[in-house]
Amino acid sequence: MDKLIETGKIVSVFGIKGEVKVQPWCDDPQLLCELDRLYYKSGTPVEIERARVSKNIVVMKIKGIDTANDANKLRNRVLYLDRDDIELEEGAYFIQDLIGLSVKDADTGREYGIITDVSQTGANDVYHIKAQDGKMYYIPAIKDVVKQTDIENKLMLITPLEGLFEGAEEIRE
Known part of the structure; x- marks a missing residue:
C-alpha cells in the first residue's frame, strides 16, 4: 500500500499573493482544508498556511509561495496526502x-x-x-x-x- 495518496491537482493561480486553486480528488474538498501538510510525488512536504473551499475548488496558500508568478510555477502539480494523517470512519476506504x-x-x-x-x-x-x-x-x-x-x-x-x-x-x- 502506498503511504502517499493522490488528493488533488493545482490547476491555476488565485489572486496575486501566491494562492493556488486546487481541484480536489477526494469525497469532500473540506478535507484538504483540514490538513497542515501535503506532499509532492517525490515526498517533499508542502506546508499549508491556510485553505478554504470556494465552489468545489480549494483555494490554498502554500508556505514560501508568495507571488502569482511563484504560484504559476506549481500549475499542474499533483498533491498527495499521507494516509497516516487521515483517520477513516469504519467502513470507509481510500x-x-x-x-x-x-x-x-x-x-x-x-x-x-x-x-x-x-x-x-x-x-x-x-x-x-x-x-x-x-x-x-x-x-x-x-x-x-x-x-x-x-x-x-x-x-x-x-x-x-x-x-x-x-x-x-x-x-x-
Whole structure:
C-alpha cells in the first residue's frame, strides 16, 4: 500500500499573493482544508498556511509561495496526502485501495472480476468490475450489495442485485 495518496491537482493561480486553486480528488474538498501538510510525488512536504473551499475548488496558500508568478510555477502539480494523517470512519476506504480488489460472491464464491475504477455519483459510489472475459459490470457501493471489504487480502465479497450479472455465465463458457 502506498503511504502517499493522490488528493488533488493545482490547476491555476488565485489572486496575486501566491494562492493556488486546487481541484480536489477526494469525497469532500473540506478535507484538504483540514490538513497542515501535503506532499509532492517525490515526498517533499508542502506546508499549508491556510485553505478554504470556494465552489468545489480549494483555494490554498502554500508556505514560501508568495507571488502569482511563484504560484504559476506549481500549475499542474499533483498533491498527495499521507494516509497516516487521515483517520477513516469504519467502513470507509481510500479509492486507491479498492482498485485491484478481486470481487467474489459472498454465498457461492463465484469470481466476478477485479475492481478497475470507482465512480462517485453523489448518492453512492459505483464500483467498475472487469470480468476475465473483458466485460464490465457496475455495482452500487451499498450495504445490501457489498458484504465485506478486505483490503489486506485484496478481496471484496458481494451479494449482487438480481439480474446484475445475468448472461455472464454464457459469455465465460
